[in-house]
Amino acid sequence: VGAAAPPPGGVLERLRGDVDARPRVDPNLAGGLRAWLEDEVAARVVADPVEVDPVVVDGRRMAAEAPHGAGAVTAPLALGALVATLFRQVVTTGAVDEPLVDALAGLEVDDRRAEVCRYVRDLPAPACTALVRELEAAATRLRHDWGRVPTWWLPRTDDAVVVPLAGGRVLLTGRFDLVLGDPSTGAASVCLVEVRSGARRSGDRVRRRFAALLETLRSGAPPFRVATYYSRDGSLEVDEVDDLLLNDTVGDVARALSVGQVPDP
Amino acid sequence: VIDAPAPPAAPPPPVAVSPTVLPRARALTDALLAPAGPVVDEQCAHELRSRVAAAVAGHLPRGAGRRTVNAYALRRVRGSHPPSDSPFRWAPRTARRALGLAAVRACVAGDGRTPVEAVRRAVDEEVAVAERGAAGPRAVGTWLASLPAGGRAMVAAEAVTWATALFGALEWDRLGLRARIGGPDRWWDAPGGWGLTLQGRAEVRTESDGHPVLLCVGNGRPVDSSRVELLLPALVEVLHDPRAPAPSRVVGWWPASGRTLVVPVDARGLRETAEAVGRAATVVGPS
Numbered sequence: 146v147g148a149a150a151p152p153p154g155g156v157l158e159r160l161r162g163d164v165d166a167r168p169r170v171d172p173n174l175a176g177g178l179r180a181w182l183e184d185e186v187a188a189r190v191v192a193d194p195v196e197v198d199p200v201v202v203d204g205r206r207m208a209a210e211a212p213h214g215a216g217a218v219t220a221p222l223a224l225g226a227l228v229a230t231l232f233r234q235v236v237t238t239g240a241v242d243e244p245l246v247d248a249l250a251g252l253e254v255d256d257r258r259a260e261v262c263r264y265v266r267d268l269p270a271p272a273c274t275a276l277v278r279e280l281e282a283a284a285t286r287l288r289h290d291w292g293r294v295p296t297w298w299l300p301r302t303d304d305a306v307v308v309p310l311a312g313g314r315v316l317l318t319g320r321f322d323l324v325l326g327d328p329s330t331g332a333a334s335v336c337l338v339e340v341r342s343g344a345r346r347s348g349d350r351v352r353r354r355f356a357a358l359l360e361t362l363r364s365g366a367p368p369f370r371v372a373t374y375y376s377r378d379g380s381l382e383v384d385e386v387d388d389l390l391l392n393d394t395v396g397d398v399a400r401a402l403s404v405g406q407v408p409d410p
Numbered sequence: 411v412i413d414a415p416a417p418p419a420a421p422p423p424p425v426a427v428s429p430t431v432l433p434r435a436r437a438l439t440d441a442l443l444a445p446a447g448p449v450v451d452e453q454c455a456h457e458l459r460s461r462v463a464a465a466v467a468g469h470l471p472r473g474a475g476r477r478t479v480n481a482y483a484l485r486r487v488r489g490s491h492p493p494s495d496s497p498f499r500w501a502p503r504t505a506r507r508a509l510g511l512a513a514v515r516a517c518v519a520g521d522g523r524t525p526v527e528a529v530r531r532a533v534d535e536e537v538a539v540a541e542r543g544a545a546g547p548r549a550v551g552t553w554l555a556s557l558p559a560g561g562r563a564m565v566a567a568e569a570v571t572w573a574t575a576l577f578g579a580l581e582w583d584r585l586g587l588r589a590r591i592g593g594p595d596r597w598w599d600a601p602g603g604w605g606l607t608l609q610g611r612a613e614v615r616t617e618s619d620g621h622p623v624l625l626c627v628g629n630g631r632p633v634d635s636s637r638v639e640l641l642l643p644a645l646v647e648v649l650h651d652p653r654a655p656a657p658s659r660v661v662g663w664w665p666a667s668g669r670t671l672v673v674p675v676d677a678r679g680l681r682e683t684a685e686a687v688g689r690a691a692t693v694v695g696p697s
Contacts (some may be wrong), residue, residue, distance in 0.1 A: 176430040234563035237526060237570055242559060250560030296524040299578070301571040304668045309631050316631075328434040329576045363668035365430040378616055 185399040208348025228342040235338040244284035283376040329366030427670035435523040439581040444617035446658035465688020475696025480609040481639040483690040488635035500553040502568035509575035511592035588624030610646030621658040631667040643684040
């Protein structure tokens with residue numbers, strides 16, 4: 146997320162912020178967080194001889210939400226998949242011509258999304274009309290807010306992360322909807338964005354903080370900022386990342402390992 | 411068939427590069443450019459040819475069709491990957507490497523392009539070749555040309571993410587002209603009529619002290635089979651041309667987990683990989 150400024154007043158400018166104010170990376174921070182997590186895992190999971198498959202902790206588990214794919218496709222889930230696909234398209238190409246056609250075509254190249262495609266194609270006309278209306282409104286906002294991400298900010302979408310702990314007995318996993326910025330060379334240089342097509346949820350902040358921890362463990366440097374973008378109204382919630390946020394999140398992970406969920410923040 | 415004695419102890423484990431060292435690109439580039447250390451010689455290469463033949467003899471029926479052992483097959487035989495016999499299909503995940511490598515080559519060539527721009531160009535070029543009728547029916551360009559704009563955008567998005575990770579992973583100016591990004595896979599056909607072919611794949615090839623060094627980009631995180639998976643492309647190089655300088659090490663890098671493993675290419679590791687190839691050959695179906 147470089148020095149050249151984006152157009153003022155938009156989400157890109159908020160994400161970029163003051164380049165000179167970005168914190169230096171404490172070279173011991175990531176190692177310390179990892180060691181702390183390893184201790185927590187050793188105390189809570191490794192001693193349990195029943196566990197054979199890895200214990201997976203993801204944003205949903207952290208936010209006490211139902212696991213992904215736990216139920217049938219619903220209208221909100223379908224809208225989320227379509228919006229996520231359009232978001233990737235806008236960031237990568239800068240354009241969307243026909244939101245529903247483009248989003249369905251984007252989903253259809255991935256066999257894992259066949260059920261969503263089938264759900265959308267089988268929607269009765271009134272429900273389909275409502276979905277198209279919501280999708281077109283979201284596409285308009287996506288084009289406005291994300292259609293001109295500078296390519297030298299190195300935008301990459303749907304970036305998978307997996308952090309193994311205790312020799313792989315525990316996996317901290319996530320997918321970042323958008324990552325901006327060069328790898329760190331000493332200062333925090335990366336910004337993470339999660340895109341939500343639905344309303345705000347109390348778990349959104351938990352997920353953002355968890356994303357910040359994942360990136361810190363993966364890359365050795367914390368992101369300077371984590372954000373949630375709401376395609377419903379184009380709003381943005383942003384957290385600045387500091388040691389306190391990351392330390393608190395390690396505690397959240399420990400609680401998620403113990404009880405499968407974390408308390409509402 | 412060489413009846414070599416069993417090694418007295420387990421081979422040394424791969425060396426992990428600290429996941430907390432910054433900048434990461436410097437640490438990974440250091441791992442590639444480190445001095446070569448001991449390397450296997452031509453005699454060892456000839457022994458390995460016999461060992462691979464011995465490993466498959468008695469397990470594979472002659473004339474049962476050609477079987478290809480690659481890193482995926484080694485993972486399957488170690489149980490680190492769910493078995494799948496579904497035929498290959500182009501998808502964003504299977505196309506990202508080819509498009510991503512083309513993009514990284516363009517970025518490293520210094521034409522000022524970013525990964526996003528370079529991937530867009532790579533996609534356009536593949537489609538143009540296909541539309542001229544110059545691409546084969548199974549080529550990625552033929553598949554891309556068949557996709558509507560939304561599908562093509564998803565393929566590009568996936569390739570951008572992959573390419574950006576690799577582009578940011580190394581200090582390319584230190585590698586200079588020694589670095590070869592992508593390039594064709596290396597193949598070796600086992601003698602003896604077993605119909606066995608080994609496939610070696612690396613994302614970046616460079617050299618140190620006159621010996622090749624390979625960088626392999628993995629998905630997810632290192633697993634039990636990663637060591638032999640990493641040694642497979644080195645084994646293929648040694649078998650393919652025993653007189654050529656042998657690779658001195660293979661560096662595995664998993665961008666999703668930030669993990670790096672450095673595996674020295676030694677005789678014991680290559681023997682272990684040859685035996686893993688023999689086991690895998692009995693698992694994979696004829697191609």
